Amino acid sequence: MGEVKNKQVILKDYVTGLLKESDLDIAEGTITLNLPEGSNEILLKNLYLSCDPFMRNLMSDIPDRFLPYAPASPLAGYGVSKVVESGHPDYKKGDLVWGFTKWEEYSLVPSAQILFKIEHTDVPLSYYTGILGMPGVTAYAGFFEVGLPKKGEKVFVSAASGAVGQLVGQFAKLSGCYVVGSAGSKDKVDLLKNKFGFDDAFNYKEEPDLNTALKRYFPEGIDIYFENVGGKTLDAVLLNMRINGRIVVCGMISQYERSQPEGVTNLTNLITKRIRMQGFVVSDYYPKYSKFLEYIVPKIKEGKIVYVEDIAEGLENGPAALVGLFKGLNVGKQVLVLARE
Amino acid sequence: MGEVKNKQVILKDYVTGLLKESDLDIAEGTITLNLPEGSNEILLKNLYLSCDPFMRNLMSDIPDRFLPYAPASPLAGYGVSKVVESGHPDYKKGDLVWGFTKWEEYSLVPSAQILFKIEHTDVPLSYYTGILGMPGVTAYAGFFEVGLPKKGEKVFVSAASGAVGQLVGQFAKLSGCYVVGSAGSKDKVDLLKNKFGFDDAFNYKEEPDLNTALKRYFPEGIDIYFENVGGKTLDAVLLNMRINGRIVVCGMISQYERSQPEGVTNLTNLITKRIRMQGFVVSDYYPKYSKFLEYIVPKIKEGKIVYVEDIAEGLENGPAALVGLFKGLNVGKQVLVLARE
Structure with missing residues (x-):
């Protein structure tokens, strides 16, 4: 040629x-x-x-x-x-x-x-x-290795119907957690509830106050927040985290198009609630790719994880x-x- | 009586x-x-x-x-x-x-x-x-247990001449770290440099741009930030953290008197730099109080830690x-x- x-x-x-x-x-x-x-x-x-x-x-x-x-x-x-x-x-x-x-x-x-x-x-x-590439490893490493979930914990995922979010929600359910996702349309919310098995989901665009919405879905607070969006959502989440909670900082898509990012004002909650907020980069976890495949491929084939x-x-x-x-x-x-x- | x-x-x-x-x-x-x-x-x-x-x-x-x-x-x-x-x-x-x-x-x-x-x-x-009470345990637990310092790392402490900050700086030196503190007057800066043995110190009130100041003191970036103040200082620090850095969130004194806290805008740095930002509450560490005394009392008596x-x-x-x-x-x-x- x-x-x-x-x-x-x-x-x-x-x-x-x-x-x-x-x-x-x-x-x-x-x-x-x-x-x-x-x-x-x-x-x-x-x-x-x-x-x-x-x-x-x-x-x-x-x-x-x-x-x-x-x-x-x-x-x-x-x-x-x-x-x-x-x-x-x-x-x-x-x-x-x-x-x-x-x-x-x-x-x-x-x-x-x-x-x-x-x-x-x-x-x-x-x-x-x-699911079998970068976003899959991102969801896997972020949820399991950074988030360190325990059975029964309450998990919130933003941008939950995206490539990473849909997997995090399913990993959470497979780990015995309660999981709620937010997304930006009715179709996406339906997908979260009916296809991906989230315990609940809401359309953030229809919530006049995210703090109120989160209090409705998490009356006892959030143990793990899988952060994909940043900005106002993060601020509302900080008010609703539980003691010893973890914020897995995967992405902040709501901020990438802003020349001046939104200010996050509720960070003092990190102190009183002993929160660990941790960023990560997926490539650090690529050495675990084959372990990840061993976990996920059978689940895809058995229909235990959908995509x-x-x-x-x-x-x-x-x-x-x-x-x-x-x-x-x-x-x-x-x-x-x-x-x- | x-x-x-x-x-x-x-x-x-x-x-x-x-x-x-x-x-x-x-x-x-x-x-x-x-x-x-x-x-x-x-x-x-x-x-x-x-x-x-x-x-x-x-x-x-x-x-x-x-x-x-x-x-x-x-x-x-x-x-x-x-x-x-x-x-x-x-x-x-x-x-x-x-x-x-x-x-x-x-x-x-x-x-x-x-x-x-x-x-x-x-x-x-x-x-x-x-030094032997709550602020002492705060500095000890925050620096050692949350910060996990390693020899040779670069440490920045805000409110560095305060009860906690002055100890964190001395713990950092005793751990073989490079440490710079910020404070709000010339007297305090002198104290940091001449009494507490910080490698360097600056008066944040005389710095028109904190980002520039931090780049001057940390040309290679900051491994551990011991956060006592929050707000604009945190925002500037986020721009200057190194990969795998840790932000020990002890307090945010600059925010406590504000009805609306300052927004922190540079949080996307948490992701790219894999930063762990972790809050803590000193009372969780009180069970280690006697271990803390064993560490610090001899150092006070030998003049290795001043206060x-x-x-x-x-x-x-x-x-x-x-x-x-x-x-x-x-x-x-x-x-x-x-x-x-």
């Missing part, structure tokens, strides 16, 4: 405020589908791309930001890919992998890039952008899918399909 | 905003210096009273507040007292104790009240309001001493002496 066309989703420039489709562009580049002699790189055909909240964060021009996107370059993110050619001894042509790639049809990734080989192919491949995806088709629809994520338009994990094999 | 006069410091009503001397009153009650037949209470003569930041917190009319003061009643707080009469088998007349008492000359405390018997009397008795008090004389000066604490007028631990024996 020689030089082929390579469609890409480009970030035009750093973004301030709400992400708009016009901040992104579809460009048509080219790529040579052969590795140069002696290269140890890996050439990937990207099949599924993952729309993740952290991506918005990398679009802001903030000093000291860890690995931000470069303007006029393709977006990067998690995806499922097939190896086209490999100069790396661990990968060979035809291998299916998931890991960090670019928003384009084909990507040339350096040998140092961490890619996970996909062993279980009797589940949808797209799952490796979610909902929102699938967009084609790279051209990537900008809309990504913008929709921050508007909460997706129901379940937002995936973009470029090719199915 | 029969009925005697009993001077008291009374909280007139709940306080909003800055505490003023006029919010407090000196009243003259009476007390009978005999226990009723069969009582298991303890009658105390109060010698030293402790001015502590948490007291302001108990003066606000905030729902769900843990044990707030009652308006028109005497203040309560930590003190050093002598047992006048005891119906409790663990205490006898003449015993010296420290624990929770009231701002008055004599107090009748219930048998369930936790009082620590003072065994070491070859140090100033007033020390049991500070500075700011002593006010007489119950009449209590309101001014307490108000001064929130204005930062005290240099070192603010103590009020009622009687020396």
Whole structure:
């Protein structure tokens, strides 16, 4: 194979405020589908791309930001890919992998890039952008390793129908916890209650006062808050935490589009309630990926854990899918399909 | 002994905003210096009273507040007292104790009240309001048990010349850490550098931008922040924490006089830097009090730990001493002496 066309989703420039489709562009580049002699790189055909909240964060021009996107370059993110050619001894042509790639049809990734080989192919491949990929490990590590749940504890999950939240709620139920989730539409709330088995759920957009809402669902308070949104929700949660509670800080999607984040005012509750509020980064837990698969794959096959995806088709629809994520338009994990094999 | 006069410091009503001397009153009650037949209470003569930041917190009319003061009643707080009469088998007349008492000359405390018997009397008795009392255990438990310091780590302490801060800084040095403190006057900064052995110190009131100041003292970032003040300082610290840093949330004195606390905006740093931010309450660590004494008493006697008090004389000066604490007028631990024996 020689030089082929390579469609890409480009970030035009750093973004301030709400992400708009016009901040992104579809460009048509080219790529040579052969590795140069002696290269140890890996050439990937990207099949599924993952729309993740952290991506918005990398679009802001903030000093000291860890690995931000470069303007006029393709977006990067998690995806499922097939190896086209490999100069790396661990990968060979035809291998299916998931890991960090670019928003384009084909990507040339350096040998140092961490890619996970996909062993279980009797589940949808797209799952490796979610339940069996980064969001899955995020939910697992955050809930079990950071949250340290105990049977009978009360768990609150925000953005609960998203890729991570839906799993956290199911992990909580499997651990004998009581779990309530919040989400931003009636459809999502129905999903939480009827599909994912949350004990209860509410639409935060219909609650005039989140503190009152939380007191209704947690009259005895919250032991574990799985934080995906930040801002006003966090402030209301702080008023409703129990003694020795834990706040697992996974993400703060409500803040990523603000040039000035909302101030959180109830932090003195951390003291009186002896709260541990702890952030984490999923990649620290990748060494436990195989242990995670041992836990989750049988549960998926037995139907003990279910999973909902929102699938967009084609790279051209990537900008809309990504913008929709921050508007909460997706129901379940937002995936973009470029090719199915 | 029969009925005697009993001077008291009374909280007139709940306080909003800055505490003023006029919010407090000196009243003259009476007390009978005999226990009723069969009582298991303890009658105390109060010698030293402790001015502590948490007291302001108990003066606000905030729902769900843990044990707030009652308006028109005497203040309560930590003190050093002598047992006048005891119906409790663990205490006898003449015993010296420290624990929770009231701002008055004599107090009748219930048998369930936790009082620590003072065994070491070859140090100033007033020390049991500070270095050998609640603030001492606070510094010890917060730094060692919550902060989990490692040799070589960089430690920042706010309100560093206060009762807790001065000890945290010295514990940090004894643990092989680099430690910088902030305080609100040149005298305090001198004390930190020249008396307590902090590696460096600065006057936060002279820093136009705390973020810049912290970058100057911690070019590689902060591993442990011992949080005594909250608000803007916390926000600047969040920008300067290192990966896997810990924020020990001991107090937030800058927030206690605000009806609306300052919003903290940089909490997303918790995620990317994997920060553990943990509140604690000193009483949870009282079971370790004797272990704490074993650690600290020899160090005091050998001069390896020093301690500075700011002593006010007489119950009449209590309101001014307490108000001064929130204005930062005290240099070192603010103590009020009622009687020396």
